[in-house]
Amino acid sequence: MSITVWLTGLPSAGKSTLARALSESLARRDLDHQILDGDEMREYLTAGLGFSRQDRDTNVRRIGYVASLLSRHGILTICPVISPYQDARDEIRALHDPGRFFEVYVSTPIAECERRDVKGLYARARLGELSNMTGIDDPYEPPRNPDLVVDTVTLGIDLATNAILGPVLTRLDELSRARPTAGN
Amino acid sequence: MSITVWLTGLPSAGKSTLARALSESLARRDLDHQILDGDEMREYLTAGLGFSRQDRDTNVRRIGYVASLLSRHGILTICPVISPYQDARDEIRALHDPGRFFEVYVSTPIAECERRDVKGLYARARLGELSNMTGIDDPYEPPRNPDLVVDTVTLGIDLATNAILGPVLTRLDELSRARPTAGN
Numbered sequence: 379m380s381i382t383v384w385l386t387g388l389p390s391a392g393k394s395t396l397a398r399a400l401s402e403s404l405a406r407r408d409l410d411h412q413i414l415d416g417d418e419m420r421e422y423l424t425a426g427l428g429f430s431r432q433d434r435d436t437n438v439r440r441i442g443y444v445a446s447l448l449s450r451h452g453i454l455t456i457c458p459v460i461s462p463y464q465d466a467r468d469e470i471r472a473l474h475d476p477g478r479f480f481e482v483y484v485s486t487p488i489a490e491c492e493r494r495d496v497k498g499l500y501a502r503a504r505l506g507e508l509s510n511m512t513g514i515d516d517p518y519e520p521p522r523n524p525d526l527v528v529d530t531v532t533l534g535i536d537l538a539t540n541a542i543l544g545p546v547l548t549r550l551d552e553l554s555r556a557r558p559t560a561g562n
Numbered sequence: 563m564s565i566t567v568w569l570t571g572l573p574s575a576g577k578s579t580l581a582r583a584l585s586e587s588l589a590r591r592d593l594d595h596q597i598l599d600g601d602e603m604r605e606y607l608t609a610g611l612g613f614s615r616q617d618r619d620t621n622v623r624r625i626g627y628v629a630s631l632l633s634r635h636g637i638l639t640i641c642p643v644i645s646p647y648q649d650a651r652d653e654i655r656a657l658h659d660p661g662r663f664f665e666v667y668v669s670t671p672i673a674e675c676e677r678r679d680v681k682g683l684y685a686r687a688r689l690g691e692l693s694n695m696t697g698i699d700d701p702y703e704p705p706r707n708p709d710l711v712v713d714t715v716t717l718g719i720d721l722a723t724n725a726i727l728g729p730v731l732t733r734l735d736e737l738s739r740a741r742p743t744a745g746n
Binding site for chain 1: 594657
C-alpha cells in the first residue's frame with residue numbers, strides 16, 4: 379500500500395514541474411512510483427474528453443481511479459491534474475483508503491501563472507481564441523482542506539519539492555507503522 | 563515488472579470465472595495481482611462507452627493501457643475482456659514490453675456460450691431485444707497468434723485455470739531470468 383499525491387492548481391501553477399522533480403527524488407530513493415499527468419493521459423486514458431464540467435469531472439474520476447489502483451498496490455502515484463472542482467476531488471479521496479489520498483494545493487496566484495503561461499493558453503484565452511480556460515472564464519475551486527499548500531513563487535522548485543516530499547514520506551511512514559503487518 | 567494476462571473470448575465463454583479462479587491461485591501464492599474486468603470497469607474507467615466498433619476499441623485500449631501500467635510495476639494483471647477485434651488486441655500488445663502481454667483465447671464454442679448465457683444476453687439478442695451482441699450480430703475475430711488457447715468445455719474450470727497458470731508462471735520466470743538485475 380502506498381499513497382496518491384494529487385497536485386491541483388491553475389494551469390501553469392507548476393504541477394507537472396513539481397511532479398517531475400518529485401519523481402527524480404523518489405527515483406534516487408529507489409521508491410517505485412508513477413506519474414499520471416492530466417495532459418499526457420489524453421492519449422489513452424482520457425482521449426476525447428473536453429472541458430465541460432462533466433468532462434472535467436470524468437477526467438478527474440478516471441485518473442483518480444487508476445491512481446487508487448496503483449497506490450493500493452504499493453506504487454506511489456503522483457497526479458498533476460488541474461481538477462478545478464472540490465466535489466470531484468472529494469470523490470477521488472473517497473476512492474482511497476483513509477490517509478492514502480494526499481491533496482497538495484499548488485497555490486500559485488493567477489497573475490504569476492499568467493506570467494509563466496507555459497503553453498500560451500492564458501494569452502489565447504485573453505484574446506478570446508480559447509474558452510473554458512480555468513481561471514479566466516471557467517472556475518477554479520481551491521481545496522477546502524488540502525493536506526498541504528505549496529507556494530512555488532516564494533519557495534522555488536527545489537524547496538517546493540522538498541516541502542511536498544517531507545510530509546509525503548512522513549505520511550507513508552505513519553501508514554506503514556499503523557499497519558505493521560499490512561497485506562491485501 | 564510482471565505481465566498482463568489478457569483473456570479474450572465470446573460473452574459467457576468463462577473469462578471472468580477464469581480470472582477469479584486465477585486470482586485465488588495467485589493469492590495463495592502471495593503474488594500481487596489485479597483483475598481489470600471489462601464489465602466492472604464500466605463504473606469508472608469506461609463509463610459511457612457503448613458497443614460500436616469505435617467504443618469497443620476505446621474500451622480495450624483504455625483497459626490495456628492501465629494493465630500495461632500495473633504490470634510494468636510488477637503487478638500481474640488479469641483482464642477478462644471480450645475484445646473482439648484483432649487490431650485492438652495487437653495495439654495493446656504493442657503497449658507492453660516484449661513478452662509482457664500474454665494473450666489467452668478462451669475458445670468456448672458459441673453453442674456452449676449460448677447454453678450458459680450467464681447474463682441472458684444471447685436470449686435477448688435472439689429475440690431481437692439487443693443489438694451489437696458479439697457472436698450474434700457483431701463479429702468476434704479469434705486471435706491469430708494467441709499465447710495460449712483454453713477450452714473450458716473439455717477441461718472444466720480447475721483444469722482450465724491450471725492450464726493458464728502454468729505457462730503464466732513459466733513466462734514470469736523466464737522474464738525474470740532474462741533480466742536478473744531488472745529495475746526501473
